Amino acid sequence: MTFAAPNSAPDPAPNPSPTPPIWTAPPKPRGSGMVFAIIGIVVTGFVGLLVLAYLAVGLGVPTLLIGSLLALVPLAMVLLAVRWVDRWEPEPRWALWFAFLWGAAVSVAIALIVDLGVQLAMAFAEPGGAPDEALQAVVQAPFVEEVAKGIGVLLIFAFSRSHFDGPVDGLVYAATVAAGFAFTENVLYFGEAFAEGGAETLGATFVVRGLFSPFAHVLFTACTGLAIGIGARRGGGAGVVGWFLLGLLGAIALHALWNGSLTFADDAIGLYLTVQVPIFIAAIGLTVLLRRQEVRVTRHRLAEYGAAGWFSPAEVEMLATPAGRRQAKAWAKAQTPPRIGVMRKLITDATHLAFTRQRIATGVASERTIVEEQGLLAAVVEDRRVLLS
Template structure:
């Protein structure tokens, strides 16, 4: 991969007058959203401490970190080509781990109180809670978090892969807190034996269950973003994705309640999981194609040379560029990484502009990214 300056004088695409300033609404949303979600998280943590006890809470948390790490490593792999901003991912995680859990707990409390008032001495229907209430409430709560990222961070929500990343991050947060509760209750009520069984089932056999459910909502919103979603398209895609998420969640919980759980796991859940992996690989390849196609347009205008486009459009080329920087001048490695990130974001920004999905913020982002690439070149060349 070459980092020599392009031979011809580059021009902006499209020719730019003074571009409008990029909106800072996303950062304001992040600051407020993260602060509120963190506050709710402290309340949820206090509830868990009271319900489980400090020692059980610590054990449950340590065990819940195992499936969380598995899921987050997978999310990082999916998000590696065009990484999402950390603040958006932190909001997504905290929404899932705190706000979604709080909503589910409050609804569950309300249902139990309503059952107690309408049927004194009776108990709530646990199967109905698992197959109907939990899928509807939990998927709606998680889906709203993904929708908020979509609405307030449209610049960073380009397509299905972004929707998948945000949905998986929200789901990872929710599953983390839920696992703490399940592991803690298992230990408190059944001892180490029941805890071990629960950990194997939830932590090792099905760490991606919530991710698969909520991914339906994220992918649907990603499709809306890729097609230039107006209000009606956004609502329709969100509703369709949420309905599928609820259906899959109900199928999963129903298989545990009504059918042979192992048979359902092997014949239904595993094929769905494999299909999700294949879909993710396909979407990742689409991202590569978008990068190659749009950077070639900038190359025609003199911003990149053919070698750079080829290198930036493959994982091997990117790794080779980073290895080159480490071998030639290690301090320049950060500049090479920055060059790769900015070039990739530029390609997706250009794709939004070329497909008619851009607003004034995209034009401002394009100009800012081109300026950042110039600065990256200077840093690389020393």
């Protein structure tokens, strides 16, 4: 796969001096990203309090605490994996917080409200009747939950376009939303298991949900995130909605397959090993390939800036390869005083610069993207000045 720019894409502006000067770029326009962050986190946090109150009333505070502590185990596993995926081009913290709170609060609230509505409708239609649990597991839960989670990822794309460059970003946001949803769902399942069957039932539920399938929701919602990321790389706009619907269809189908296998299978362990484990391994392989693609994009685009005089060949190697970054951080830690923070900022700014250049070179940039490029060049210049002073 090559990443050569189309003929219509201009080359990066040449560096006016072998040593990049300190200059002031045009101010970046204040977009809706930070406003969205504040409003989004406040709203999702409020919904989270309502969900917490609902769980406390339904389970009782002691049971809620037990379920929450156990749910932290699979949550930590998922978040560590997300951090590994997100290391190359880290997403902004506010966006990740919004994603987590959307999954843990808003998505759960939507699922609970829909489930209550279904139960009320069944009660009116057939007094004394109970909803079909298998139908709920294979049809209702996959559709409602994946739509609820997917809307969160789509909102992040809509209000934080500059931080949503491609499939890896979509995977990171989708996985974070799914981690939040799975955390609250696990609290509920663990609490109910303890309340109904004591420690023995709780232990069995923890093994199945916390150890055997901590990444289940991540796998489902990743379909939606990857699809939105592909749409973003192809130019964004209204076409992303089509990609979102396509990814959502895949997420619902995978979720239904997973729940159906647990509901109808005679040999749950055999099906887990022959169906669910291969799906998980395939997801790992795809993630590794996407990360390698990010490395190639970074190296190719920073080399263009290097040809224009913004980086030396050694700096491109340092900023665009895993080995170079490790050596750079080790050097920064050994300085007196240590400058690891500045080195990390330089790596982050250079990586964002490379992906901003990718949008320009592939013809999906806007005027805002050009301004972002100038701001990132200024940031890289300042990072180098502080680092070498």
